[in-house]
Amino acid sequence: MNKTLIIGLAFLGLCSCDDGRIYPESATSADGKTVVMEGELEGFDNWASNYRVSIAGFEQADDEYASVSKVITESDIKDGKALVELSGIKDNVKLVRLCVLDRLRRHIVTFKEVDVSDVTETVKMDVGTINISMFNTIQQSFFNTTCANCHGASNRAAAGLFLTEGKSYQALVDVNSKKVEGRKLVETNNAANSVLHMVLNQQEVAGISMAHRDLVSEKNEQTILPLIDSWINNGAKEK
Numbered sequence: 001m002n003k004t005l006i007i008g009l010a011f012l013g014l015c016s017c018d019d020g021r022i023y024p025e026s027a028t029s030a031d032g033k034t035v036v037m038e039g040e041l042e043g044f045d046n047w048a049s050n051y052r053v054s055i056a057g058f059e060q061a062d063d064e065y066a067s068v069s070k071v072i073t074e075s076d077i078k079d080g081k082a083l084v085e086l087s088g089i090k091d092n093v094k095l096v097r098l099c100v101l102d103r104l105r106r107h108i109v110t111f112k113e114v115d116v117s118d119v120t121e122t123v124k125m126d127v128g129t130i131n132i133s134m135f136n137t138i139q140q141s142f143f144n145t146t147c148a149n150c151h152g153a154s155n156r157a158a159a160g161l162f163l164t165e166g167k168s169y170q171a172l173v174d175v176n177s178k179k180v181e182g183r184k185l186v187e188t189n190n191a192a193n194s195v196l197h198m199v200l201n202q203q204e205v206a207g208i209s210m211a212h213r214d215l216v217s218e219k220n221e222q223t224i225l226p227l228i229d230s231w232i233n234n235g236a237k238e239k
Helices: 003-017 134-147 168-172 195-200 210-215 218-222 224-233
Strands: 033-042 051-058 068-071 081-089 095-102 107-115 122-131
Touching: 033 051, 033 095, 051 081, 051 107, 068 081, 095 122, 107 122, 107 134, 107 224, 134 168, 134 224, 195 224, 218 224
Parallel strands: 033 122
Antiparallel strands: 033 081, 051 068, 051 095, 095 107
16 A cells, blocks of 8 residues: 555544544533422323423423434433433523423423522532323323313213313223213223224214314423323323
């Protein structure tokens, strides 16, 4: 091989292996604020693969997508407790949340949040013990706020269907519908064949008021309804 070519290749090899010479220090440093989240996350392992339990930063409370995020993995959990650090948080980020994101980092639901607008360095986010399972998330963010008022909150449940906390799972999963013959309210692993899916997604079901669909906000249509379908299609687990 030509001697000049050998020397040139050796020089290129030295340059490509020396990261300090190629990248400026600021490109690898964790400039910005840091949030350290600590707590016991019950139901962490029953989330479907198309969602990410994360620590994420948002510029505004109503932002649809996270500006920065760190996915929580099983390696972050020791003896049942999670310890996760999100660093490099820029000044434009005002809120950091323990939340669920989809694959595009779109915000689905928040469990806890901390205001970091006045924080200069590091803040601890202690979430205690919290049930973040898929079903409990649906219960807290949808059944409790949208359905329970008519379905059991006043000790009376429309159509005999209780969707209040502690009763909804047993009332829904693999329970035969009283209104739709041959169908279950929630058929495990089959959202499309479940009456709950039909009602919430504006399919006409004999004997069931279409007004149910009017209760679903545009945001819930984009986030919670797909979450309910995913929960059903992934086994409709309670915990």
